[in-house]
Every structure is written in C-alpha cells, then in structure tokens.
Amino acid sequence: QSALTQPPSASGSPGQSVTIYCTGTSSDVGGYNYVSWYQHHPGKAPKLMIYEVSKRPSGVPDRFSGSKSGNTASLTVSGLQAEDEADYYCSSYAGGNMGVFGGGTKLTVL
Amino acid sequence: QLQLQESGPGLVKPSETLSLTCTVSGGSININNYHWGWIRQPPGKGLEWIGSIFYSGSAYYNPSFRSRVTIFVDTSKNQFSLKLSSVTAADTAVYYCARLTMVAVPDYWGQGTLVTVSS
Numbered sequence: 001q002s003a004l005t006q007p008p009s010a011s012g013s014p015g016q017s018v019t020i021y022c023t024g025t026s027s028d029v030g031g032y033n034y035v036s037w038y039q040h041h042p043g044k045a046p047k048l049m050i051y052e053v054s055k056r057p058s059g060v061p062d063r064f065s066g067s068k069s070g071n072t073a074s075l076t077v078s079g080l081q082a083e084d085e086a087d088y089y090c091s092s093y094a095g096g097n098m099g100v101f102g103g104g105t106k107l108t109v110l
Numbered sequence: 111q112l113q114l115q116e117s118g119p120g121l122v123k124p125s126e127t128l129s130l131t132c133t134v135s136g137g138s139i140n141i142n143n144y145h146w147g148w149i150r151q152p153p154g155k156g157l158e159w160i161g162s163i164f165y166s167g168s169a170y171y172n173p174s175f176r177s178r179v180t181i182f183v184d185t186s187k188n189q190f191s192l193k194l195s196s197v198t199a200a201d202t203a204v205y206y207c208a209r210l211t212m213v214a215v216p217d218y219w220g221q222g223t224l225v226t227v228s229s
Contacts (some may be wrong), residue, residue: 003156034213038157045206045219046157057217089157091215097170098143099214103156 004029004056004090005101017078022090023071028100030071034093037066037075039086040104046089050075065067077107085109112137114207114220122201122227128194132207132220139229140165141186146211148192149183150203151222158203163190197227 005023012018020031022037029035037050048057050066053073063078073092077084090102118130132146140144147162161171163181171179175194183190194201204224208216 003158032213034210034215036215038216045221047219048215048217051211051215051217052213091157093213093215097162097214098172099159099210099216101157101159102147 004092004100006088006090006102006105008103009106009108011110012077012080013110014080014082016080017076018080019074019076019105020074020088020090020107021077022092022102024073024092024100028092028094029068029073031095032093033068035066035068035073036091037064037073038089038091039084040089041086046090046100073109080109082109112209112218114209114218116205116207116220116223118223118225119148120224120226122197122225123229124198124227125196128197129191130200130205130207130223130225131189131191132137133211134190134209139190140185143212145170145210145212146154146174146183146190147208147214147216148204149216149219151206152200152203153204160192160194160213199227201225202227 038046040046053068054066094100145162145164148160163169178195180193206222206224207220208217
C-alpha cells in the first residue's frame with residue numbers, strides 16, 4: 001500500500017485558481033470513484049472537503065471542486081482566499097476496508 | 111454533533127506498547143455502514159492509515175503495521191482503542207481517531223494526540 005503522490009507545495013494569489021493533483025494506481029485512485037480531499041490546518045482536525053471524487057459535504061464552499069481522470073485526481077480551489085492556506089491531502093479507497101493517503105500539499109496564498 | 115476524542119499517554123518508551131483510546135460522543139458506535147479508524151501523522155510527514163474496526167469487532171490493518179497493531183472496540187463505553195507494540199522513534203506522531211464510511215472516507219475526526227517515543 002504505497003502513498004498517493006502529491007506535489008509538496010502549490011501557491012496562488014487571492015482570487016486566482018489553483019489545482020492540486022493526486023496520482024495513484026489502478027488499485028486505488030483509478031479503480032474506484034472514492035477519492036476524497038481534506039483541508040488540514042496545523043493543530044486542528046482535518047476537514048473533509050470533497051468525497052466521491054467531486055461531491056462537497058454540506059458547508060464546503062463551491063469554490064472547491066474535484067475531478068478524476070484515470071489514476072490521477074485533482075482538487076481545484078477557485079477564487080483563492082487567505083483562509084484557504086493549509087495543507088491538503090487526498091485519499092482513496094484501496095479495497096479491503098482500507099484507504100490510502102497522499103503525502104500532502106502545502107497551499108500558500110501569496 | 112458527533113465528536114471523537116483521543117486519550118492516552120503522550121510519552122512511550124522504545125520497545126513498549128503505545129495505547130490510545132477514542133471516545134465517541136453525540137452518537138453511537140453501534141451503527142451499520144460506518145467503521146472506526148486510526149490514522150497518524152509523523153512530524154513533518156503526511157497522513158498514514160493504521161487500521162479500522164467495525165462495532166462487531168471485525169478489524170482491518172495496514173499491512174505496514176499488521177504484526178504490531180491491534181484495534182478493539184468497547185461498545186458499552188462507546189470507545190475503540192489502538193495498541194501498537196514494539197514502538198520506536200519512528201512511531202512518534204500525532205494520532206487521530208476517525209469515523210469512516212463504508213468506502214474508508216474519514217468524515218469525522220478527533221483533534222489528534224501527540225505521542226512521543228523516547229526514553
């Protein structure tokens with residue numbers, strides 16, 4: 001069970017859009033439409049932002065969107081705001097009641 | 111509102127067993143369609159899946175931990191627990207408990223607890 005691959009960092013100016021990619025394999029990202037994204041501010045509990053590739057839990061702004069193509073999923077944050085600065089993790093179902101996470105991407109709002 | 115809270119020692123000696131408990135409030139642990147899991151984050155690193163358990167007691171472990179980890183549930187106390195044996199400094203991490211959907215999506219998380227392995 002190898003971690004999903006994410007870029008260590010991403011950045012954008014307020015109001016811009018930024019996309020974070022998450023690459024797995026056919027055994028996880030490519031094999032299931034169960035990719036999730038989490039926002040993590042240090043010292044706090046991670047917050048679910050996207051599930052089942054592109055669905056948003058209640059309360060998550062529609063500035064956050066997700067998609068998937070093959071073994072790669074992506075999270076796009078549009079209209080960047082200062083409070084979006086955080087670490088973002090992807091995860092995928094990997095079968096057998098198990099999941100796998102990405103290494104995390106630090107999003108900086110310039 | 112469902113809440114989860116981790117508890118346990120913040121310092122464990124090398125070669126000993128790390129033990130943590132997650133107390134669930136605002137909802138019952140005895141529910142179908144969800145299971146309960148442990149996830150950790152070593153300092154400066156990403157999130158790592160440890161394992162999970164259903165209220166029935168069926169547990170599933172990350173193969174990376176399988177020989178050292180045990181997760182068990184106490185439905186009478188609405189709690190589930192983690193034991194990780196033979197710890198080393200590499201097991202130093204913030205440990206989170208979480209509720210998981212049937213496709214292993216953690217939708218509710220505890221605040222996390224830092225466990226340091228040091229003599």
